[in-house]
Amino acid sequence: MKKAAIYARKSKLTEKGDSIDNQIKLCIGYLANIGIDDYIIYKDEGFSGKNTDRPKFLEMLKGAREKKFDLLICYKLDRISRNVADFSTLVSELELLGISFISVNEQFDTSNAMGRAMMLICSVFSQLERETISVRVRDNMYALAEKGNWLGGEIPMGFKSERVSFTDEGGKERSYCILSPVEHELKIIQEIYSLYLELGSLSKVEKYLLTHNIKTRRGKDWSKNTLSYILSNPAYVKADNSIIKHFKNKGLSVRGTPNGINGILIYNKKIGKNGGYRNVEDWLYVISHHEGIIDSKKWLSTQKQLAANRSKAPNIGTSHSALLSGLIRCAKCESYMRVAYGQFNAKIDKKRFYYMCSLKHNSGKTRCANRNINGLDLDAAAIEKLKELSINKDLLIKYVENYKQNLLNSDANKEIQAITNSITQNKAMISNLITNVSMTSEQTTAKIFMDRITELTKENTMLQEKLTTLKEKLSKEENKTVNYDNLIAKLKHITDFVDSCDIDEKRKLISSVINKVFADGDTGNITLQLKG
Structure with missing residues (x-):
């Protein structure tokens, strides 16, 4: 007697329609029609189909390798994965293990060549749909960045993220995030800039901060690397035409209108969540909503001093x-x-x-x-x-x-x-x-x-x-x-x-x-x- 594995997935915990229970019910009905009433149920709720890093999916795959079932059934192909490579790899592995795969909605069965071919074609369109959504999300993020909104990540010391609400032209309530000041932290930042121009080196500033037991936001001792990052971060500068010229001379451009008040945020620095950094030329510099705290002359003098110290270190x-x-x-x-x-x-x-x-x-x-x-x-x-x-x-x-x-x-x-x-x-x-x-x-x-x-x-x-x-x-x-x-x-x-x-x-x-x-x-x- 054959034993089946039912796999069900739903991206959103609250989504209606093809719910987890409905998927399982349809799969059980299909199995009954082909004379199978022995099955194991694996279900992932709240997980995207863009990859296979899902707890119950991985458990199901382990069960397949341990020959705990003879066929795998799901309601739709995209419940398994929207990624062609992942889907193709799974089908190939199941074939090597002697396990058939059935999709109830598309009526595909890998026990024949046509079924395997049609499933791969459908999985291509599933991936295309996912990538289209991904492009839309990225474009929306870029549009928000162009406006100087805060999109998340490590917040610069001296600021916190604050949500601002407004009503659009259609009367709908919208919101976005901006950086708002944390005054006691900004005082430390201002002191660091003044100390650096006065003392002339990162080592001396570090020594001063250690001696006076002045800590970072997280209560850690300052290091020269952290100080260098603070001193070169344009989030703190009051961007005016001289700042725009400074970046232009480096082959970089800044979006937005300089007014001598607001600071600059940098977007598109990293490749994905866990990737490395992109080339500096690909970074997006945008004049933000938050106000800078260091005037342009002082900030540019700081950059000049940093460059001079690097060259003679x-x-x-x-x-x-x-x-x-x-x-x-x-x-x-x-x-x-x-x-x-x-x-x-x-x-x-x-x-x-x-x-x-x-x-x-x-x-x-x-x-x-x-x-x-x-x-x-x-x-x-x-x-x-x-x-x-x-x-x-x-x-x-x-x-x-x-x-x-x-x-x-x-x-x-x-x-x-x-x-x-x-x-x-x-x-x-x-x-x-x-x-x-x-x-x-x-x-x-x-x-x-x-x-x-x-x-x-x-x-x-x-x-x-x-x-x-x-x-x-x-x-x-x-x-x-x-x-x-x-x-x-x-x-x-x-x-x-x-x-x-x-x-x-x-x-x-x-x-x-x-x-x-x-x-x-x-x-x-x-x-x-x-x-x-």
């Missing part, structure tokens, strides 16, 4: 002598330790070097006071520690057993997976809701969709922050299944060869087994954190 990021560069952390504050060079030493024919806490250096010793550590001494001590571990095999196994037991007792990995799944599902629902917004002209319905998008976006933001915290917690646990023999073999390899190889080979050997090194300059104690 020394290349001090790589050490050719330090073995532990990139691995070593301050035992007191856990900041990275940087390499600092002293006077030339004729005996060793090179400059002495030291490991220095970066937070201590950047804050002028106000945030950390860990003493500098002689680099040669610390490198030698780390190697001796590794040699000691390789010799004392029983001690090493004891350490690794304790680590593995602690890891097994942790539920962090399961929680990370659960949060990741929730974020993925929310993104799928957001994508579907955006499609629905583009297809409705009813303002009340559109507002319901937009409110739901806002809720899901906020939820994903909180989930992402929690996910980041959990991943940071597990960053010390890179190798979650420990291979004792492999680790011991690597340590033995270091013991045999580390004294005879060159600096680059030593660095590779050490980084192959060490995750981090924590050093205390006051006590001289060092702690090695091995990979796994």
